[in-house]
Amino acid sequence: MIAESMYQELILEHYKHPQGRGLRDPYDAEVHHVNPTCGDEITMRVKLGDGGKVEDVSYDGQGCSISQAAASVLHELATGSTVDDSLGVVEEFTRLMQSRGKIEADEDVLGDAVAFAGVAKFPARVKCALLAWMAYKDAVVRSTK
Amino acid sequence: MVDTGLDVERIRKDFPVLSRELPGGRPLIYLDSGNSAQKPTQVVEAMREHMAMHYANVGRAMHALGAESTEAYENARDKVAAFVGAPDRDEIVFTKNASEALNLVAYAFGNPIGEDPRFRLGPGDEIVISEMEHHSNIVPWQMLAQRTGATLRWFSVTDSGRLDLSNLDELVTERTKIVSIVHQSNVLGTVNPVAPVLARVREVGALMMLDASQSVPHQQVDVAALGVDFLAFTGHKVVGPSGIGVLWARAELLEAMPPFLGGGEMIEAVWMDRSTYAPAPHKFEAGTPPIVEAVGLGVAVDYLSEIGMDAVVRHEHELTAYTLGALGEIPGLKVIGPLDLADRGGTVSFTLEGIHPHDVGQILDDNFGVAVRVGHHCARPLHLRFGIPATTRASFYLYNTTAEIDALVRGLHHVRKVFA
Ligand SMILES: Cc1ncc(COP(=O)(O)O)c(C=O)c1O
Numbered sequence: 001m002i003a004e005s006m007y008q009e010l011i012l013e014h015y016k017h018p019q020g021r022g023l024r025d026p027y028d029a030e031v032h033h034v035n036p037t038c039g040d041e042i043t044m045r046v047k048l049g050d051g052g053k054v055e056d057v058s059y060d061g062q063g064c065s066i067s068q069a070a071a072s073v074l075h076e077l078a079t080g081s082t083v084d085d086s087l088g089v090v091e092e093f094t095r096l097m098q099s100r101g102k103i104e105a106d107e108d109v110l111g112d113a114v115a116f117a118g119v120a121k122f123p124a125r126v127k128c129a130l131l132a133w134m135a136y137k138d139a140v141v142r143s144t145k
Numbered sequence: 146m147v148d149t150g151l152d153v154e155r156i157r158k159d160f161p162v163l164s165r166e167l168p169g170g171r172p173l174i175y176l177d178s179g180n181s182a183q184k185p186t187q188v189v190e191a192m193r194e195h196m197a198m199h200y201a202n203v204g205r206a207m208h209a210l211g212a213e214s215t216e217a218y219e220n221a222r223d224k225v226a227a228f229v230g231a232p233d234r235d236e237i238v239f240t241k242n243a244s245e246a247l248n249l250v251a252y253a254f255g256n257p258i259g260e261d262p263r264f265r266l267g268p269g270d271e272i273v274i275s276e277m278e279h280h281s282n283i284v285p286w287q288m289l290a291q292r293t294g295a296t297l298r299w300f301s302v303t304d305s306g307r308l309d310l311s312n313l314d315e316l317v318t319e320r321t322k323i324v325s326i327v328h329q330s331n332v333l334g335t336v337n338p339v340a341p342v343l344a345r346v347r348e349v350g351a352l353m354m355l356d357a358s359q360s361v362p363h364q365q366v367d368v369a370a371l372g373v374d375f376l377a378f379t380g381h382k383v384v385g386p387s388g389i390g391v392l393w394a395r396a397e398l399l400e401a402m403p404p405f406l407g408g409g410e411m412i413e414a415v416w417m418d419r420s421t422y423a424p425a426p427h428k429f430e431a432g433t434p435p436i437v438e439a440v441g442l443g444v445a446v447d448y449l450s451e452i453g454m455d456a457v458v459r460h461e462h463e464l465t466a467y468t469l470g471a472l473g474e475i476p477g478l479k480v481i482g483p484l485d486l487a488d489r490g491g492t493v494s495f496t497l498e499g500i501h502p503h504d505v506g507q508i509l510d511d512n513f514g515v516a517v518r519v520g521h522h523c524a525r526p527l528h529l530r531f532g533i534p535a536t537t538r539a540s541f542y543l544y545n546t547t548a549e550i551d552a553l554v555r556g557l558h559h560v561r562k563v564f565a
Contacts, residue, residue, distance in 0.1 A: 039534035064501035
């Protein structure tokens with residue numbers, strides 16, 4: 001029953017009680033990403049401040065528990081962090097998701113996002129976990145242009 | 146267990162996969178036959194035997210094996226013709242799948258190679274489909290409309306999942322050249338009424354096609370009794386192999402239609418600058434056909450005939466009644482499709498409030514070995530119609546049991562607990 005290990009308590013908590021959900025003003029960039037196989041969707045806004053500070057990450061979307069919880073965890077990790085630090089987390093998260101479950105997650109870098117380690121064993125669900133994170137990366141690039 | 150007059154325990158022995166274990170010691174509970182059916186030993190063995198002992202190319206090899214292989218291939222055509230009540234064996238065209246059969250007919254319209262006025266299509270002409278179609282009966286017609294400038298129109302679907310015929314006369318008019326609808330929906334389970342649509346089609350002088358991918362496996366389909374012009378289905382859903390599909394069309398229409406794919410075996414004579422074509426069905430079977438698959442399909446339809454399609458219908462009817470009853474007791478569960486059993490097959494799609502179908506499918510599979518399909522089941526417009534991105538679908542066949550439906554229900558209760 002490997003799926004049980006995918007549906008970590010922390011993921012279910014974020015799915016049932018998403019943090020920072022809802023689109024807010026002001027923002028520097030807004031992006032919309034979809035996962036055509038599942039119909040998962042996310043709209044994400046990023047507001048950057050002085051010194052590369054991430055002031056707000058707001059989002060709205062629909063989809064499975066993995067995709068929605070991933071957006072909520074991302075909001076928590078990125079808001080209040082810096083562009084450089086948060087993109088470092090995105091990179092580590094992406095590496096973990098694409099590892100097919102073959103690498104150890106670096107909890108120091110990932111924080112709560114380490115709960116998604118089990119998803120990496122389900123290739124069909126990796127796209128769900130990455131949806132919000134790829135949208136964030138895209139939004140940050142557009143914000144800094 | 147409910148007695149449905151079918152010896153399901155014996156039937157299950159014909160399908161070895163049903164008694165295998167999944168990793169982690171889970172049993173396999175296969176509720177995804179609407180997607181593709183499992184194969185009985187009889188089919189597997191016949192294909193193995195043909196490949197091992199009788200294999201050669203068909204139609205063109207002047208030796209003993211060539212004759213045996215050709216005979217087996219053509220015998221399969223006889224069996225399929227008998228299975229669907231085709232008046233003439235040459236009305237059975239073997240294709241790759243139902244999708245190819247639908248495309249073949251779509252390509253006959255608005256095609257400069259053809260001369261028959263019934264297939265002429267251009268601006269002002271109309272093609273009619275429905276909102277409950279599989280993408281295979283939508284996209285070929287969209288492409289045809291794009292190529293020719295014809296207009297694509299469609300029947301809508303009622304809230305209870307029935308074809309809405311209230312505007313039949315406005316939708317199907319003198320401008321209509323072809324109406325192509327699904328006989329039995331792969332999402333809703335709905336069996337569509339053919340007679341009233343066909344009556345209107347005849348009134349306006351159009352042609353009618355049925356996508357019978359989900360009806361031929363699950364009910365006695367008789368093309369002559371239905372009275373339509375074209376009918377498509379696919380081998381892998383009738384306990385046959387993948388890689389083969391069937392187009393049935395009235396002989397006179399096949400004769401009038403231009404060929405689809407060009408190549409070996411579909412010709413009569415070839416010069417450097419032109420060709421003449423073989424008579425149907427060979428005109429539509431360019432290149433080496435799915436020989437072994439045809440042999441398997443022939444055995445598959447014989448297998449079903451021997452059991453009796455009326456017994457299959459009764460069995461699936463019982464399973465569907467049982468399922469609709471059991472699912473009705475799960476809080477937050479909504480069936481997308483008819484709740485009454487009249488004109489309804491054994492395909493039950495549903496949503497669970499607050500839980501995405503991908504999560505439902507994952508937990509059912511991983512904890513209980515229950516294989517269902519999740520997503521839009523290649524019918525995205527139908528899901529848009531119901532305002533939902535996806536559903537979970539359980540679909541039954543002759544080898545399923547009420548005990549398996551109990552497992553599905555237990556699994557769904559567990560899914561609700563995980564997400565409570
Ligand atoms: C109603 C319907 N039409 C068409 C198809 C397409 O069949 P195939 O993929 O074998 O071409 C299917 C099955 O996927 C179906 O359920």
